[in-house]
Amino acid sequence: MKLYYSPGACSLADHIALIEGGLPFEAINVDLKAKTTEDGGDFNAINPKGYVPVLGLDDGSVLTENVAILSYIAEQARDLGLPGEMGKFRVLEALAYMSTELHKGFKPFFSGASEDDKARAREALSRRFALFDDRLAKQRFAVGDSFTVADCYLFVMLLWAQTKAGVDLPPNLSAYYGRLSAREGIRKALADEGLG
Numbered sequence: 001m002k003l004y005y006s007p008g009a010c011s012l013a014d015h016i017a018l019i020e021g022g023l024p025f026e027a028i029n030v031d032l033k034a035k036t037t038e039d040g041g042d043f044n045a046i047n048p049k050g051y052v053p054v055l056g057l058d059d060g061s062v063l064t065e066n067v068a069i070l071s072y073i074a075e076q077a078r079d080l081g082l083p084g085e086m087g088k089f090r091v092l093e094a095l096a097y098m099s100t101e102l103h104k105g106f107k108p109f110f111s112g113a114s115e116d117d118k119a120r121a122r123e124a125l126s127r128r129f130a131l132f133d134d135r136l137a138k139q140r141f142a143v144g145d146s147f148t149v150a151d152c153y154l155f156v157m158l159l160w161a162q163t164k165a166g167v168d169l170p171p172n173l174s175a176y177y178g179r180l181s182a183r184e185g186i187r188k189a190l191a192d193e194g195l196g
């Protein structure tokens, strides 16, 4: 498999998941401004949407969208999903929430929005993050007591909260972020993207 990524972008979630799942892959850095891959290829020809993440599969097809890629990884590395009849849907529920309620909520911080818009976005993100803070009072990870692909995505949202948006993390989320930051797979993905 090939993961097309940009350092520190949302593709970091997929990068972490591939490492945590012990899956073989090649990471390919994409220049999102120039829309070129690190070997000078035309990124738009790989993904006409023009954004990362993209997972290049061994049959030559590509899979896009964090929710789909992380779900695919959870199928390949079963430890990164949840067991039981509803397990898959609980993980999907968390991924959808992160994609639509958290990830999109960062837009003002990437688009040169006004300070008022940023303040409103910060407030909305804090409210959205509170759901996970409440959960983490009772469980160790985003969707239960085992690490899943949902934690890979939540880690990136929490990293952005602190580094891009100036959102203070409440206590349970802060402790959770500390625990995740110490995981070998996460440290490796950060190091591989040059983020130390």
Ligand SMILES: N[C@@H](CCC(=O)N[C@@H](CS)C(=O)NCC(=O)O)C(=O)O
Pocket (backbone or CB within 6 Å): 009, 010, 011, 032, 050, 051, 052, 053, 064, 065, 066, 067, 099
């Ligand atoms: N809906 C996509 C959004 C992906 C996305 O926002 N990618 C950003 C990086 S975090 C990107 O590549 N932006 C560059 C661009 O849109 O030109 C997903 O969830 O996978």
